[in-house]
Amino acid sequence: MSNNAYTRIVRDGLWDNNGVFSMLLGMCPTMAMTTSATNGFGMGLATAAVMAASSLLVATFRNHISQEVRIPVFILIVATMVTLVDLAMNAWMHELYKVLGLFIPLIVSNCLPLARLEAFAAKAPIVPAFVDGLCMGLGFTIALTAIGAVREIIGSGTLFADASLLLGPSFKFMELRLLPASMGVLMMILPPGGFLVTGLMVVGKRLLDLRAGKEIQMAGAHGIA
């Protein structure tokens, strides 16, 4: 594959065909985990790890997985990777696990990894599949962090609260208090805030794309050539 093709994959994953803002996939963790920027960021990274690993595996075995049983095999691979991340985090990144642990199993039910396996990794060589899984996952991370940041600022008045739990004590400087706690709008942390912010951000992304003269991609999960 040419450099151009890789640029395309990276741009698609991070922005043009962003899993949340363009394809509207993986809404369950998007709503559940964006009560703060830190939670969204952690969930995004865990998802990115699972996506990169499962894309790599599916591409490796793509010639051995028959068409008829591909979906159960994909689910098996995603579930195995999620369990791997779950156990490894519990054992070796325990502080982070205490924050995210409850939500890691949710990645299995996230349709974004499955959609990318079906639409891309099952037909692509190993390296592009890995890059696609990773970039789609990072795009997911960007989206969750952005939604989480808006909800957290309006809802609790903070930004990246508890980031030091996630990234280590040296990231304490990221934990900001922008508004007094009494000004927090609780609704933004509850489910309605998730829907509102996500919806407005989808609109915002399309407006930006329109201004840049891009065609709006509405092709969903199968929109890659």
Place this chain on the structure above:
Amino acid sequence: MTLPSLRHGFILGAFCLGFGLVLAAIDQVTIDDIAARALEDRQNSLSQVLAGVPFDNNPATDTVRIENADHKEITVYRSRLKGEVTGVAYEIYGSGYAGEIKLMLGVDADGQVLGVRALAHHETPGLGDKIEEKKGDWILRFTGLSLANPLPERWKVKKDGGQFDQFAGATITPRGVVTAVRGGLEFFAAHKARMTEGN
């Protein structure tokens, strides 16, 4: 059974077997570390709720299992000083706004609360989660109380005629916690002899 479907079944079976083996291997690699982390967590919460009494043993490993009023086996952790039980700690369960609230209760040998900490809950962020120690000092107000202080009819939130403040916008969560703590103290009163055996 036609031949192609056998082949698909074989492929699916092979993947299941392969990834099953991978999972078993990961489980083997992580099992000790995960058990160690769980023990550390328990020691952590125990040392918080037993902080008010002196002890020289490891309460996380000095346990006795006792059935509570709901026929649930509760593991009671005991702190000892020179062999004498100075305090006990165990998990108590309250019903909150969104499911069960799991708390750790520490009680000294005379039945006074040493401390309460929330271990796990699903209460509303910003409202019910003020029962967490890092989000407010509400949970600390139980320290020093017992079944005699306040009297049983005052072991309620203010809205129900008791003495405990509820939070603005959340009554169900504090009500669940207060009820759970009172139940925990009654559990201690009913099984004091077994919990402090050896004294």
